[in-house]
Amino acid sequence: MKPKIVLxxxxxxxxxxxxxxxxxxxxxxTRETLPREELLLRSKDADALMVxxxxxxxxxxxxxxxxLKIIGAALKGYDNLDVEACTxxxxxxxxxxxxxxxxxxxxxxxxxxxLTRHMLEGDRHIRSGSFHGxxxxxxxxxxxxxxxxxxxxxxxxxxxxxxxxxxxxxxxxSDNIALPVNQEQAWNARHVSLEELxxxxxxxxPMVPMTPQTLHLINADAIDKMxxxxxxxxxxxGSVVDEQAVINALHTxxxxxYAADVFEMEEWSRSxxxxxxxxxxxxxxxxxxxxxxxxxxxxxxxxxxxxxxxENIIQALAGEKPVGAINSPAFSRV
Numbered sequence: 312m313k314p315k316i317v318l319x320x321x322x323x324x325x326x327x328x329x330x331x332x333x334x335x336x337x338x339x340x341t342r343e344t345l346p347r348e349e350l351l352l353r354s355k356d357a358d359a360l361m362v363x364x365x366x367x368x369x370x371x372x373x374x375x376x377x378x379l380k381i382i383g384a385a386l387k388g389y390d391n392l393d394v395e396a397c398t399x400x401x402x403x404x405x406x407x408x409x410x411x412x413x414x415x416x417x418x419x420x421x422x423x424x425x426l427t428r429h430m431l432e433g434d435r436h437i438r439s440g441s442f443h444g445x446x447x448x449x450x451x452x453x454x455x456x457x458x459x460x461x462x463x464x465x466x467x468x469x470x471x472x473x474x475x476x477x478x479x480x481x482x483x484x485s486d487n488i489a490l491p492v493n494q495e496q497a498w499n500a501r502h503v504s505l506e507e508l509x510x511x512x513x514x515x516x517p518m519v520p521m522t523p524q525t526l527h528l529i530n531a532d533a534i535d536k537m538x539x540x541x542x543x544x545x546x547x548x549g550s551v552v553d554e555q556a557v558i559n560a561l562h563t564x565x566x567x568x569y570a571a572d573v574f575e576m577e578e579w580s581r582s583x584x585x586x587x588x589x590x591x592x593x594x595x596x597x598x599x600x601x602x603x604x605x606x607x608x609x610x611x612x613x614x615x616x617x618x619x620x621x622e623n624i625i626q627a628l629a630g631e632k633p634v635g636a637i638n639s640p641a642f643s644r645v
Contacts, residue, residue, distance in 0.1 A: 314333070315334065315335045316358065316442070316624060318339055318360075318536070319360060320366075322338065322361070323492050333625060334625075350366070354379070358378055361384075364386060364391065365394075368392045368393060370396040374400075380401075380403065380405070381623070381624050383405050383633070384405060384406045384407070387410075388548065390520070390521045398640050401643055403636055403638065406635070407623075407632040410467065410612055411606065412610050415467050418572060418605065419572075420471065422544050422546060423544050424461075425600045426544065427453075428451040429449040452542075455479045458480070458513050459515075462519060463484075463517065463518040472498045476497070481499060484508070485505040510538070511538070513541055514542045514593050515541060515542070517543070518546075519551060527552070529543065531559065531560075545573060547579070548573055549571065549577050567597050571599075576605065600611075619635065620635075623636070628645065
């Protein structure tokens with residue numbers, strides 16, 4: 312019998328075709344997240360899962376799936392997946408580490424421009440029918456000569472810095488490891504402490520993974536250290552930013568604007584996460600600019616992410632170590 316692969320979310324048809332050459336595929340044909348009970352029902356005799364950000368795979372889930380050999384995550388971050396529980400049960404866990412970098416960097420810059428130049432507000436103005444030609448309104452802030460602070464100079468942080476260097480901006484960054492000097496010079500970037508970054512930046516962009524240490528990294532205290540009237544852009548993980556602190560800072564004017572592609576309510580692995588985006592953020596249409604977690608939503612990129620996740624699954628089912636493996640199972644179920 313062919314092995315059984317369950318896809319927890321919608322994927323492109325060509326990926327299903329690829330997997331069906333060697334396995335029986337159980338797809339999710341909707342664009343919604345399946346209830347946990349339904350996913351368990353589909354997965355109880357599965358050999359492999361392809362999972363996505365909304366999925367929470369813990370020890371209890373794994374114990375209900377005794378045939379599972381590989382979890383192929385179409386993800387870069389994996390805090391919603393219990394790595395140790397997989398390892399102890401002889402289950403490979405693989406990720407796709409690199410493909411989200413460029414599209415996320417591009418979207419971050421789009422959020423920055425959209426927020427500071429009132430693009431969404433301008434679009435609404437046009438569509439209202441009240442635009443009758445140029446007027447001295449919706450004046451924003453330009454990027455040239457301004458200082459942007461990037462917290463975390465990993466792959467995405469570097470991609471942002473590289474692209475923003477063309478805007479003649481001053482780039483400061485905080486990270487445990489400094490860039491090579493020639494790279495700093497090419498991008499007009501300077502390594503500083505987090506405190507200095509917050510104090511001197513017109514725009515602050517956190518670009519760090521979700522860990523216990525980065526939960527609410529940007530909280531009320533951090534925002535108070537920022538320049539009055541500065542801007543905050545979050546396209547990494549929702550819970551890196553304390554949304555209630557942002558609401559308060561927008562009200563007082565400490566923050567002039569907030570843009571985000573990610574939200575605290577999406578942190579499915581976090582106990583006590585908010586159930587929704589605060590209405591005070593949604594109602595503040597003049598100081599905020601939001602997108603629905605589309606950082607990697609470039610069609611050819613998503614296809615390649617799914618393809619690499621699928622290749623990891625096929626490799627594991629063939630008894631090989633998946634290229635994207637992040638663990639070494641205690642034993643093999645293959």
